[in-house]
Amino acid sequence: MRGLCDAGRLDDAVHLLYSMLRRISQKGCDADVVVYRTLFYAICAVGRVALAEHLLAKVLLKGLRYPRRRRAFRPPELQGRSLEDMKRIIDDALVSGGVRSLASYKAMVEELYAEGRVGHADKLFDEMIQRRFRPPVSMFEAKIAALCKEGRVEDGARVVEVEMMERDCVPTVRAYNLVMDGLCKEGKATRAVGYLDGMDRQVGCVASKESFEVLVDGLCSEGRFLEATRILERMLRRRYWPQSAIFENVIRGLCSSGRSYEAVLWLEEMISQGKVPQVDVWTSLVSMVCLVDDLVKSSLFWDVLEHEPTYC
Structure with missing residues (x-):
């Protein structure tokens, strides 16, 4: 039905609807309401409102199984309404107007x-x-x-x-994941971690791989890289193997905050899982090592100056 409507073949879609009327009379509208509304929306959008009214009344009458309700039936009026109002009336009628x-x-x-x-x-x-x-x-x-x-x-x-x-x-896990993802996008990753703890306490609700990845990404985006590594550790204990991008975000973040030891450990973990880091991850590590090396050399230079004897 949707394909016919998208292609503009509304007459073919109407014929398809007529072929479904017997099913409607047997089962009512049921979950097919979303199929019918697709056609009614398309017909109204091209200005054939009278046809939409006629077909909607036909569908609803087929869905009314009891004679008493048929006698009291009044078809919804679409004429003279805006397109948005027509859509609302169609939706309400399909759900509440039949069985x-x-x-x-x-x-x-x-x-x-x-x-x-x-x-x-x-x-x-x-x-x-x-x-x-x-x-x-x-x-x-x-x-x-x-x-x-x-x-x-x-x-x-x-x-x-x-x-x-x-x-x-x-x-469910999906419900929790949706909320955690929303919180992380608003910069509230720490609060989102509380939902992970809530899942651990709830019987029959086990955090998924997506749950952990959402939190690691959220914490990294807020610069909370050490907290992200703790979530990553919990993830690995559950035997969920992160995507390469998750490792790379953590490693880059640790490098940017000067945590060279932790960055190298997570690089080793990433490689042990057969994942190859992107070039910019290696660049971050090399830059950090060079910076540390320069700082060490600078420190030694000033130590030498302080202890160098002076000659008059």
């Missing part, structure tokens, strides 16, 4: 979060909960991802710490 199901709510809400329409997604999310549907973990993850993408990391953290707990939904 309501967890699958249709889940599909629509996750799609809206992915599109960045957080306010509308939240409205349908709350409506779903009021109708006593229990939201799956994936819906919370979609919400966290959307909030973090908008820069609302604190709201995303609240979803993990409060909303999921209130719904007896155990936070």
